[in-house]
Amino acid sequence: MSIKSFSAKIFAKYIAKQTRKWSANPKETQLKVFKYLIKNARITSFGKDHKFDKIKSYSDFAKHVPVRDYEALKNYVEEVVNGKPDILWPGLPEYFAKTSGTTSGAKYIPITSESMPMHVNAARDAILHYIAESGNSNFVDGKMIFLQGSPKLQVKNGIKTGRLSGIVAHYVPSYLQKNRLPSWETNCIEDWESKVDAIVSETLPEDMSVISGIPPWVQMYFEKLQAKTEKEIGDIFPNFNLFIYGGVNYEPYRKKFENLIGRKIDSIELYPASEGFFAFQDSQREKGMLLLLNSGIFYEFIKADEFFNENPQRLTIGEVKTGVNYVMIISTTAGLWAYNVGDTVMFTSIKPHRVVVTGRIKHFISAFGEHVIGKEVEEALASTASQFKAQVSEFTVAPQINPETGLPYHEWFIEFDSQPENLEAFANAIDKELQKQNSYYKDLITGKILKTLEIKVIPQGGFNAYMKSKGKLGGQNKLPRLSNDRSIADALNKLDF
Known part of the structure; x- marks a missing residue:
C-alpha cells in the first residue's frame, strides 16, 4: 500500500466521522447555516430590500422572502453581472457559472469565495466516503479522468465566466495533479469529438482506475476506445473499478456500460449544479444521495403537487417525509435566496437525509x-x-x-x-x-x-x-x-x- 493510499484511508475515516456528526443533527446543522446566511447578507441590497435586519426566525424569512426562480431574481443578478458589489452577497462573486435554457437566454449563476470550496470539497468527500465504506483506496495510485467542459474562462466586468465543470477544473487538488487526465491542453479543445479522440490517445497507455463524467459523454469515450482496440474497456484498463457520474439518470445506460466494460463496477452518483453541490452517494449499500446540510446551503421543500397553489406550504429539513415528491428550494452563500432550482427530489431516508432526483417541476x-x-x-x-x-x-x-x-x-x-x-x-x-x-x-x-x-x-x-x-x-x-x-x-x- 502506497503512502497516498494509506493517507487516503486515514483522511476518509476522519471525513466520514465528521459527516456522521452533522447528519445526525439535521435541524441544528441547518439552523446554523440559516443564521450565517442572514447575518452576512444583511448589508446587501437584497438583504435591505427584504428586511434581513428584522429576520429572527425561519418564519420571518418565509414571510419576507418569496420563492423565486432565475427570472424573478434576474434584476438583482444583472446588477451583479454589471459589476456592482454587495447586491446578493457581500462583495463580488469569484465566478459566474454560465448556463442556458431560460426564457431569456443565458443564466449567470454567481459563485463566491464562500461557495466555491463547497463544490470542491463535496466531490472530494464523495470519494472519501466510498473509501471509508469499502476500504478500497488503491485506485488513488492510478490515473483518473474527468470528462468535463473546457477550463478556458471569459471575463465579464472583471469576473471570470464559464461552465461549472470548466471552473472546477481550476481547483483539482495538487495531490491529484499527477494522476489527473486529460492534460490541460486536451481539456481546452473546444470541438468535443476532437477532444474525445485526443483523450483516447492520451489514456490508452495509462493505468486508468477512476473515470468520471456524464454517462452519454463517457459512453462515447468508451465506444471510441473499443473501436480503436477491439477490446472491452475492462481489458484495456484492468484496474478500472470506479465510475463517478452525475447530471442524468444512469440507469438507462447501466446495461450498456456493463457490456462495454465487460463487468460490473462500483459507481458513485453526484448531485452537482451551478447553484450548488447538493448531495452525493455516501453508501454503496443504501439508496439515495446524502443531502449536504452543512455546505452553506439552507434548504426548503414544497410538495410538488402543491407547488403551483397560490400559497404552498414551505417545509424545512425537520418536516420532510420519505416517499413524497418535493420541489427543492435553496438559499446559499452565493446569494441565491429561496431559489427554485427546478428540481424535484424524494427522500429515501431521513436518518440521515438521503434523496433521489425525481425530475423537474416543469416538463x-x-x-x-x-x-x-x-x-x-x-x-x-x-x-x-x-x-x-x-x-x-x-x-x-x-x-x-x-x-x-x-x-x-x-x-x-x-x-x-x-x-x-x-x-x-x-x-x-x-x-x-x-x-x-x-x-x-x-x-x-x-x-x-x-x-x-x-x-x-x-x-x-x-x-x-x-x-x-x-x-x-x-x-x-x-x-x-x-x-x-x-x-x-x-x-x-x-x-x-
Missing part, C-alpha cells in the same frame, strides 16, 4: 444532459412551421436512448393539419432552431452524441385517441409537450391508428 428533456424546456421546442416548431407553411395540431417529444441502429435522438410525434412536403427538411430545420436556443443540445449534436431529431407523423385524431385511452380526454387535461422518458411515446406506438 423537460434531459436524458443526455441537454435540459431542453417547453419554450424552446415550442418556439423552434412554431418558427419552422411558419417557414414551411405547415400547420401543427398537436405534438410531444421524447428521447430515444436506445435506437436499433445509430446514435440516440429526440423523437418528435407530430399531428399535422397541413403537413410539409419535405418532412426531412422540416425536421432538420426544427433541429437547427433548437440548437440556436439551447447550447447544450447543440453540443450534443455537434459532438455526435445525438443525431438530428426524427419525426413520426401521428394521423389526425391520434392524440385524442391517446388521451381517451388514458381517460384524460377533455377537461383540464393537457398532453405534455416534453417527457424525459418514453411512457407517452411507447403508448402512442402501441395505438392502432
Whole structure:
C-alpha cells in the first residue's frame, strides 16, 4: 500500500466521522447555516430590500422572502453581472457559472469565495466516503479522468465566466495533479469529438482506475476506445473499478456500460449544479444521495403537487417525509435566496437525509444532459412551421436512448393539419432552431452524441385517441409537450391508428 493510499484511508475515516456528526443533527446543522446566511447578507441590497435586519426566525424569512426562480431574481443578478458589489452577497462573486435554457437566454449563476470550496470539497468527500465504506483506496495510485467542459474562462466586468465543470477544473487538488487526465491542453479543445479522440490517445497507455463524467459523454469515450482496440474497456484498463457520474439518470445506460466494460463496477452518483453541490452517494449499500446540510446551503421543500397553489406550504429539513415528491428550494452563500432550482427530489431516508432526483417541476428533456424546456421546442416548431407553411395540431417529444441502429435522438410525434412536403427538411430545420436556443443540445449534436431529431407523423385524431385511452380526454387535461422518458411515446406506438 502506497503512502497516498494509506493517507487516503486515514483522511476518509476522519471525513466520514465528521459527516456522521452533522447528519445526525439535521435541524441544528441547518439552523446554523440559516443564521450565517442572514447575518452576512444583511448589508446587501437584497438583504435591505427584504428586511434581513428584522429576520429572527425561519418564519420571518418565509414571510419576507418569496420563492423565486432565475427570472424573478434576474434584476438583482444583472446588477451583479454589471459589476456592482454587495447586491446578493457581500462583495463580488469569484465566478459566474454560465448556463442556458431560460426564457431569456443565458443564466449567470454567481459563485463566491464562500461557495466555491463547497463544490470542491463535496466531490472530494464523495470519494472519501466510498473509501471509508469499502476500504478500497488503491485506485488513488492510478490515473483518473474527468470528462468535463473546457477550463478556458471569459471575463465579464472583471469576473471570470464559464461552465461549472470548466471552473472546477481550476481547483483539482495538487495531490491529484499527477494522476489527473486529460492534460490541460486536451481539456481546452473546444470541438468535443476532437477532444474525445485526443483523450483516447492520451489514456490508452495509462493505468486508468477512476473515470468520471456524464454517462452519454463517457459512453462515447468508451465506444471510441473499443473501436480503436477491439477490446472491452475492462481489458484495456484492468484496474478500472470506479465510475463517478452525475447530471442524468444512469440507469438507462447501466446495461450498456456493463457490456462495454465487460463487468460490473462500483459507481458513485453526484448531485452537482451551478447553484450548488447538493448531495452525493455516501453508501454503496443504501439508496439515495446524502443531502449536504452543512455546505452553506439552507434548504426548503414544497410538495410538488402543491407547488403551483397560490400559497404552498414551505417545509424545512425537520418536516420532510420519505416517499413524497418535493420541489427543492435553496438559499446559499452565493446569494441565491429561496431559489427554485427546478428540481424535484424524494427522500429515501431521513436518518440521515438521503434523496433521489425525481425530475423537474416543469416538463423537460434531459436524458443526455441537454435540459431542453417547453419554450424552446415550442418556439423552434412554431418558427419552422411558419417557414414551411405547415400547420401543427398537436405534438410531444421524447428521447430515444436506445435506437436499433445509430446514435440516440429526440423523437418528435407530430399531428399535422397541413403537413410539409419535405418532412426531412422540416425536421432538420426544427433541429437547427433548437440548437440556436439551447447550447447544450447543440453540443450534443455537434459532438455526435445525438443525431438530428426524427419525426413520426401521428394521423389526425391520434392524440385524442391517446388521451381517451388514458381517460384524460377533455377537461383540464393537457398532453405534455416534453417527457424525459418514453411512457407517452411507447403508448402512442402501441395505438392502432
